[in-house]
Amino acid sequence: MKKLRKNILRAAVFLSALLILLMVYGWIYVSKQRSRVLNASANDVIATRKESVRPGDIYDTNGILLASSDRSGARTYQEDEQRRRAVAHVLGDTRGGVKNGVDSFMAWYLYGFEFSVIDDITNLFTAGMPKGDDVHLTIDSSLCTYISTFFPKGKSGAVVVLDYKTGATLAEMSFPDFDPLTVNYSGSASERAVFINNAVQMLKAPGSTFKIITAAAALENTAGIDTWNYLCEGYMTADGKAVTCSGTNLSTGKISAHGALTLETAFSKSCNSAFAELALNMGDSKLKETAEKFGFNDHFLFSDMVVEDSVYPSRNRTPFEIAFTGAGQSALLTTPMHMCMVAAAVANNGVMMEPKLLKEAVSQKGSTRARMSPAVYRTVMTEQIAAVLKGYMRTTVQTGTGTAAAVPGHRICGKTGSAEMDGQENTDAWFVGFIDEEDFSYAVCVVIRDAGGGGTYAAPVAKKVFTYLTENCKKEK
Amino acid sequence: MSIQQKKNRKTRRGARGLLTAVSLFGFVSFMLLFIRTGESRSLILAFAVPLVEYIAAHILGRFFGADILLVSLVNFLCSLGMIVLYRIDPALGMRQPVYYAAGTAGMVACIIAVRMIRRWPVFIVIMMGLSLVLLALPLAAGREINGAKAWILIGGISFQPSEIVKVFLVLCVSYMLSRRQRVLSIVYAAMCILLLALQRDMGAALLFYFTVLVLIYVSTGSLVLTLAGLAAGVAAAYIGYTRFPYIQSRVAMWQDPWQDEYGKGYQIVMGLIAMVNGGLWGTGLGSGNMTAIPEARNDYIFAIIMNEFGMVFAALVIIVYVLIVVRGAMIARRSTSAMHGHLAIGSVCMLAIQTFVIIGGVIKLIPLTGVTLPFISSGGTSMVSAMCLIGLVQGVEARNRDVLDEDEEMAEIDERGART
Numbered sequence: 001m002k003k004l005r006k007n008i009l010r011a012a013v014f015l016s017a018l019l020i021l022l023m024v025y026g027w028i029y030v031s032k033q034r035s036r037v038l039n040a041s042a043n044d045v046i047a048t049r050k051e052s053v054r055p056g057d058i059y060d061t062n063g064i065l066l067a068s069s070d071r072s073g074a075r076t077y078q079e080d081e082q083r084r085r086a087v088a089h090v091l092g093d094t095r096g097g098v099k100n101g102v103d104s105f106m107a108w109y110l111y112g113f114e115f116s117v118i119d120d121i122t123n124l125f126t127a128g129m130p131k132g133d134d135v136h137l138t139i140d141s142s143l144c145t146y147i148s149t150f151f152p153k154g155k156s157g158a159v160v161v162l163d164y165k166t167g168a169t170l171a172e173m174s175f176p177d178f179d180p181l182t183v184n185y186s187g188s189a190s191e192r193a194v195f196i197n198n199a200v201q202m203l204k205a206p207g208s209t210f211k212i213i214t215a216a217a218a219l220e221n222t223a224g225i226d227t228w229n230y231l232c233e234g235y236m237t238a239d240g241k242a243v244t245c246s247g248t249n250l251s252t253g254k255i256s257a258h259g260a261l262t263l264e265t266a267f268s269k270s271c272n273s274a275f276a277e278l279a280l281n282m283g284d285s286k287l288k289e290t291a292e293k294f295g296f297n298d299h300f301l302f303s304d305m306v307v308e309d310s311v312y313p314s315r316n317r318t319p320f321e322i323a324f325t326g327a328g329q330s331a332l333l334t335t336p337m338h339m340c341m342v343a344a345a346v347a348n349n350g351v352m353m354e355p356k357l358l359k360e361a362v363s364q365k366g367s368t369r370a371r372m373s374p375a376v377y378r379t380v381m382t383e384q385i386a387a388v389l390k391g392y393m394r395t396t397v398q399t400g401t402g403t404a405a406a407v408p409g410h411r412i413c414g415k416t417g418s419a420e421m422d423g424q425e426n427t428d429a430w431f432v433g434f435i436d437e438e439d440f441s442y443a444v445c446v447v448i449r450d451a452g453g454g455g456t457y458a459a460p461v462a463k464k465v466f467t468y469l470t471e472n473c474k475k476e477k
Numbered sequence: 478m479s480i481q482q483k484k485n486r487k488t489r490r491g492a493r494g495l496l497t498a499v500s501l502f503g504f505v506s507f508m509l510l511f512i513r514t515g516e517s518r519s520l521i522l523a524f525a526v527p528l529v530e531y532i533a534a535h536i537l538g539r540f541f542g543a544d545i546l547l548v549s550l551v552n553f554l555c556s557l558g559m560i561v562l563y564r565i566d567p568a569l570g571m572r573q574p575v576y577y578a579a580g581t582a583g584m585v586a587c588i589i590a591v592r593m594i595r596r597w598p599v600f601i602v603i604m605m606g607l608s609l610v611l612l613a614l615p616l617a618a619g620r621e622i623n624g625a626k627a628w629i630l631i632g633g634i635s636f637q638p639s640e641i642v643k644v645f646l647v648l649c650v651s652y653m654l655s656r657r658q659r660v661l662s663i664v665y666a667a668m669c670i671l672l673l674a675l676q677r678d679m680g681a682a683l684l685f686y687f688t689v690l691v692l693i694y695v696s697t698g699s700l701v702l703t704l705a706g707l708a709a710g711v712a713a714a715y716i717g718y719t720r721f722p723y724i725q726s727r728v729a730m731w732q733d734p735w736q737d738e739y740g741k742g743y744q745i746v747m748g749l750i751a752m753v754n755g756g757l758w759g760t761g762l763g764s765g766n767m768t769a770i771p772e773a774r775n776d777y778i779f780a781i782i783m784n785e786f787g788m789v790f791a792a793l794v795i796i797v798y799v800l801i802v803v804r805g806a807m808i809a810r811r812s813t814s815a816m817h818g819h820l821a822i823g824s825v826c827m828l829a830i831q832t833f834v835i836i837g838g839v840i841k842l843i844p845l846t847g848v849t850l851p852f853i854s855s856g857g858t859s860m861v862s863a864m865c866l867i868g869l870v871q872g873v874e875a876r877n878r879d880v881l882d883e884d885e886e887m888a889e890i891d892e893r894g895a896r897t
Contacts, residue, residue: 001818005810007695008822012806014691015829016799022833023792025842030753030788037753040746042738045754113756299733309733 032303035105038113039306046107050094055110056132058091058102060141061170061359067091067103073129075103077180085177086144089197090137090169090357093180097195100306102137102357109133109361114369133369136360138168146468151175151461157448158198158336161465164344164434165441166374167353169305170473171465172337174198198447200307203333207419207454208270208401209430210328212342212389214279215267217290219385221282225263232258232266236273239320243276243327246418246453267392268400270416272327279326284317287325294342294380295352296334303375304357310334328417339432340445341377346393347413347434347443350386352377390436397433404459407466411436414462416454426450431458435466442469489538492545496534499549500527503556506762510563513763518567526559526574533581541588542875547804550797551867554852555580555860557794561781562855565768569855576857580864587644587865591820591872592879601652604645605665611638612672627678639673639681640862647827647869650689651819654696663689674717679724680834680848686710687830692823696815731844744771748839751784759787774855776847779839798832798851801825801867808874821873824866 038046054073058066066087068076075094077084092101108114112132115123123130140161147159154176161171174197184191196202218225234248234257247256258271266274279287292298296312313321313331324330337355345352354377361369381389393413396402401416414433421428429451434443444465451457507523510516530552537543555577563570594600615629615638628635646669653662666689673682690710694703718724726741734742734749751767754760765784770777783791805825812818828851838845849856851863 001815003698004695004815004818007698008806008809008818011691011695011822011826012802015802015826018833019795019799019802019829022836022840022842023795025837026752026783026788026791026840029749029840029842033749034753036735037746037749040735040738040750042743042746043750043754045750117758299736301733309736 033301034108034113035303036301036306038107039100039104046104046111049107049111049113052129053112054129054131055094055103056112056134056364058110059134059136060087060139061137061168062140062142063136064141066137066139066141069131071128075180080145081179082148083141083145084181085179086148086173087139087141088178088180089174089199090139090144090172091180093183095185097183097185097192098197099195099201101197102135105305106135106358106361109135109369114361114363119363131364133364134362135358136362137357138163138170138359138372139172139357140170140473143465143468143473144171144173147171147173147461147465148175148177150464152448152451152457155448155451156198157446157451158202159447159461159465160199160336160340160445161469162340162344162353162355162443163441164347164353164443166372167344167356167377168359168372168374169355169357170442172197172199172305172357174202198336200305200335200337202335202447203308203311204421204428204447204449205329205332205419206334206339207328207417207428207430208272208275209339209342209415209417209432209454210332210334211267211270211275211326212346212393212415212432213291213294214275214287214326214328215263215389215392216294216381216385217282217287218263218278219388220290220381221286222278228263230261230266230271230274230277232261232271232273234258234273236276236323238276238280238323239318241320243272243320243323245272246270264392264395265400267415268396268402270396270401275326275328276323277326280319280323284322284325287322288312288314290381293378294345295338295378296332300338302354302377305337305355307337307355308335310338329420336445336447339430340443342380343393343415343432343434343445344443345380346386346389347436347441348386349383350379350381352380393433394436401453401455402431402433402459404455405431405433405462405466407463407470410440410466410470412463412466414459416459418453418455421450424450426452427454429454429457431455431462433462433466435469439474440470441475442466442473444469489545492549495549496531496545496552499553499556500531502553503527503530503560506556506560507563509762510560514567516567518571519563522559522563522570522574526556529574529578530556537581537585537588537871541585541871542592542878543584543588543871544804544808544874547801547808547867547871547874550801550804551852551864553797554794557782558778558853558855560762561778561785561853562774564763564785565774565781569774573855573860576855576860579857580860583861584864584868584871587868588872588875591817591869592875597652597816601649605649608642608645608649609668609672611642612669612676614638615676616672627673627676627681636858639676639678640858642669643681643684643827643862644865644869646685647688647692647820647823647866650692651823652816654692655815655819659693659697663693677723679717680846683834683846684827684831684848688823688827691826691830692819695822696819727844727846731841734841744777745841745845747771748777748780749841751780752788752840755784755787755791757788759783759785759790761785772847775849776835776845776854777839778850778854779836782853795832795836798829802829805870808870808877811877812873813877813880817873817876821870824869827866828863 054069057068092098092103110132157175159173178194234255235242235244291312296310300307311333321330354375360371397406397412397414402414405414417430418427429448431446446458446461503526507519511519534548538545559573562573650662670682670685690706730742734745747770767784802825809818809821835848837843849859
């Protein structure tokens with residue numbers, strides 16, 4: 001009986017702990033995911049709130065006022081049109097054109113959901129609409145404005161800049177941009193496409209930038225990868241279908257071969273055949289495993305932003321499709337934000353940080369409601385593999401396909417990509433890279449749709465971004 | 478007067494205070510609903526519900542040896558259920574007191590049974606047979622609701638046999654384990670769980686499984702055996718996961734309900750919205766707009782509570798369940814026989830796991846499985862079975878007191894004998 005009593009006590013402790021876990025989890029869930037829940041399209045609480053609270057101000061990382069509100073509760077934007085356009089997507093709008101922009105995703109603060117009971121009571125005795133909390137973003141609006149001056153006119157695409165040590169988002173830009181003051185809400189579907197935030201909502205094949213992941217998988221899984229050799233003949237065949245290297249066109253008989261390669265030169269020259277071969281050698285499951293470690297097929301539930309989930313295909317996996325995946329094509333889908341995180345993980349010794357957007361939320365009385373704290377998304381590879389990849393990406397910018405991104409005097413690393421799209425004349429030009437320096441721990445992703453080769457079109461844009469960062473954004477110690 | 482009796486008196490005084498507070502809560506809430514809606518029925522309930530509950534508690538305490546503290550806690554949850562159900566739909570709110578009365582009758586029956594029955598084997602055999610027959614019935618002549626074939630119709634009333642079998646299961650397994658008939662009890666429990674799985678009533682299967690597992694631990698104290706049981710359960714769950722698409726979709730919706738916000742993930746998303754919109758202090762009784770959530774009156778009633786009463790109050794409700802567990806464990810530890818110890822902890826275990834499974838599902842801690850929230854959700858069978866489980870605990874408590882009184886009488890006689 002004595003033993004029974006002891007066991008009963010233990011069982012009761014276990015059951016109580018189980019029930020208390022409910023409270024703890026509920027609390028954590030609400031504090032982490034409330035933005036997502038408030039913004040669910042089935043939730044009308046923000047719309048109701050807008051009738052009684054005017055939104056707080058939005059500032060960039062340097063304290064530049066990006067948006068405010070007037071006495072009637074309507075949003076006002078800052079005067080410089082170029083700057084207004086440059087941050088239009090990340091800010092979002094009050095009418096829900098852009099999904100999950102700051103204006104709606106940070107409504108928790110902006111529309112005063114964090115008001116304390118005392119706030120609510122004082123507001124009762126104050127004339128006019130109470131104003132929600134101010135939000136300071138990690139966004140550098142000057143950088144964004146600068147980027148918008150040279151991003152190819154008329155092209156669609158995205159630019160993302162992250163601090164790879166903290167995950168702070170300096171730029172989350174989508175092109176074509178729009179002016180929140182004049183944009184047409186009642187336009188046709190194609191006119192409304194301007195509201196799509198390509199940086200986090202555009203799901204496309206990443207092209208050769210995916211070779212970072214294929215290479216990571218090969219370094220982990222392929223025996224003797226250090227001494228691996230490959231002779232590129234301009235194409236390789238799997239299942240009777242050809243994966244071709246850039247420049248090769250089998251229908252015209254034109255062959256452009258890379259010749260004898262190691263893993264490093266295959267990477268820096270972006271040889272499709274070599275990476276197709278690597279993918280076939282290690283098999284679909286190994287490559288998928290690594291891709292999933294990097295965040296493919298995961299449900300991103302970040303606290304500050306909504307990023308569409310990247311997809312590693314699981315259906316119709318013929319040898320050709322597997323080989324094609326190794327080179328970054330097939331049915332792979334990802335966003336510029338996620339690929340920027342991939343480059344950032346290489347730069348940050350294999351640790352992928354969660355992208356953050358909120359630097360600080362401050363009440364109208366000046367008390368801090370929330371402050372950014374860097375969070376690790378995952379450790380996606382070992383330090384050793386990250387170091388090897390860093391070297392490969394450095395070589396790519398020094399002597400490979402990414403030379404156009406090089407900035408003299410700085411250690412720029414990167415990978416180009418040219419993603420083939422059905423029904424599109426040119427390839428999507430991709431560049432992901434980073435500055436491998438303590439003072440400038442930034443990762444960049446540039447995507448220009450329907451433009452051509454990544455080395456020719458995206459890399460020069462990235463170069464200008466890198467140059468600006470090294471000149472203006474030295475990190476304070 | 479002995480120390481034990483003094484202690485009892487102190488607890489009773491505390492419990493009476495709690496009982497008054499619970500009555501006041503019911504009165505104020507129904508008055509609030511009356512002010513908001515102007516319906517006279519809520520005015521009647523404002524007086525009737527606290528009064529009936531108060532009287533029921535006193536009768537249970539005085540004539541049936543029930544623990545007043547436990548009764549008060551249960552009364553609180555029942556009043557909350559009636560209030561929220563009335564808020565969702567007044568017709569539901571009017572029906573719930575009837576179920577409360579039926580539940581109380583069930584509780585009394587269980588108290589009497591546990592207190593009086595001295596020769597269990599006959600009853601155990603009957604209950605074992607009956608539980609298997611009852612669980613097989615819906616498979617033969619059941620009605621399908623929400624994908625589970627767990628209901629049968631008797632005389633125009635649909636009822637869920639698994640709710641009644643819960644009580645039998647706790648009784649039978651407690652008896653067998655206390656008699657060290659482990660294999661037999663595991664075989665019996667496994668058969669029940671299998672029948673539930675065949676009905677696709679995963680929620681109930683989960684409850685049965687965990688309750689039996691906890692009882693096995695309590696009985697044997699063997700971590701190895703418990704972990705082996707856990708491993709078997711995980712293996713069964715995995716097989717179920719790979720075999721049945723509807724389990725896979727439940728798990729997928731648990732991982733990310735946002736991928737199908739208006740489809741399969743709708744209920745989960747709405748529950749989360751209810752929770753977040755409610756905030757710490759709630760939108761206020763009658764001020765929320767989440768009553769259209771599917772199954773708001775059954776599985777999802779906790780979402781409405783979080784929405785209108787707020788997270789602080791919702792945490793309080795959970796603490797009430799914790800207190801029921803604690804009180805049940807205290808009674809179990811005081812029990813006079815192994816069987817009664819098993820019975821008391823098994824009953825509160827069943828209720829606690831049920832609470833965990835449904836609230837955990839609503840707040841997205843675990844995949845959602847449809848079970849009711851004990852004492853609060855609408856529905857007669859659910860209420861009766863939860864009250865019966867509490868009745869088992871109360872029966873054990875009544876027996877504890879009987880034995881204590883006998884002992885004291887003996888001691889008094891001894892004392893007198895020593896004096897003379």
